[in-house]
Amino acid sequence: MGSKERIQRLKEDTRINILDAALDIVKEDGWQALSMRKIADKIEYTAPIIYEYFSNKEGILMELTRQGYILLGKEIKKVKSEYTKADEQLEAMWTAYWNFAFKHKEFYQLMFGVDMNCCEQKKTMPEIDYVDNMFFDSIKDVMASEEPEEDLICRKYYTFWSIIHGLISINMVNKGRNEAMNQHILKDALKGIIKYINE
Amino acid sequence: MGSKERIQRLKEDTRINILDAALDIVKEDGWQALSMRKIADKIEYTAPIIYEYFSNKEGILMELTRQGYILLGKEIKKVKSEYTKADEQLEAMWTAYWNFAFKHKEFYQLMFGVDMNCCEQKKTMPEIDYVDNMFFDSIKDVMASEEPEEDLICRKYYTFWSIIHGLISINMVNKGRNEAMNQHILKDALKGIIKYINE
DNA sequence: TAAATAATCTAACACCGTTAAGCAAATTTA
């Protein structure tokens, strides 16, 4: 009767296969090309069985979003641990965020793409809070001397995030055009904003 | 034989009706809900005749994008004319940009939405250059004392645009949450960046 | 081996963008 667990494991496998297949399709042909039937083709099933693993297409998108945040969280945590000074940490973290966006373009598009539907349940995802909190803490550290209010930190965080996200958006629209300049802008912006935090 | 022109005028009318109908649908139910058949319903025709006015759905999207830029251009030009000092002009222009994004949410989403397809021909639209150039000129004015290089202006512009666009993106995702704080951030960012231009 | 259950597929529904063929009315030509 240990076969129950084996079957359970097999079910989990196909769940993972569905997500992997989806990501493969997106990496090849973009989010627009993702369809239930194509996923089914790739895992050598027919479309309806996917609905035994996910309630609908948005369910798949949500799970991939979660995975994206987990990945981002890991990378940011890693680079943070490589520094001790708060401002150095913060610069490294934002740089990691920047790198993530281009290394895992598909994830970033899904996670932050303005009109990519699936924006309702997002608020209740702890994986998002995890990343948010790390930045939050770091900013607090940088401002340690001033005993900053929650609200002020939040504002600084949003401003910070805005610059980076805006730069990335530009870079994605004019994709790859004048890479050197964008790097220059990024550095400028990071320096400027860290200085701004200390004001 | 003056009926030729009357008929021509009627054709132009339905062209406009198509665009208006599209915008109505989007305003009611979002870009996702826009379909050729729904447009046809609204103008009381069947779907295929739309293809006598636009080559395809993207054609409609492109035209609406163009109209959006024309509208944005007008509003920015207006507020610019209300000031004489370059830094005041710049702040007013960016504020107008900000206001445009929320007053004409659908246009803004279409014009700057990261993954809203239709991003190929965009480069060759003079209406885009028009807006770009206005900002470009204003930044140049602010930096007048230093005889800035083209490249530097471009970088400042991108950085500037990034903040605003990023703030807007945030605001759209967490739509309307904590409006007061976002206004605060906007003001902070604008002041900061104008100071940054002068450094 | 027979019944019950699980796993999977086929077929369908209602949409989507787009194209081709056809029809009927209006217009032009002879």
Place this chain on the structure above:
DNA sequence: TAAATTTGCTTAACGGTGTTAGATTATTTA
């Protein structure tokens, strides 16, 4: 005026989408 042609528009269809219900096949249980 009658025939030919053009115009305006529709119907029907193709191949695609997400999703659901029902039938079918395979597996497990009694």
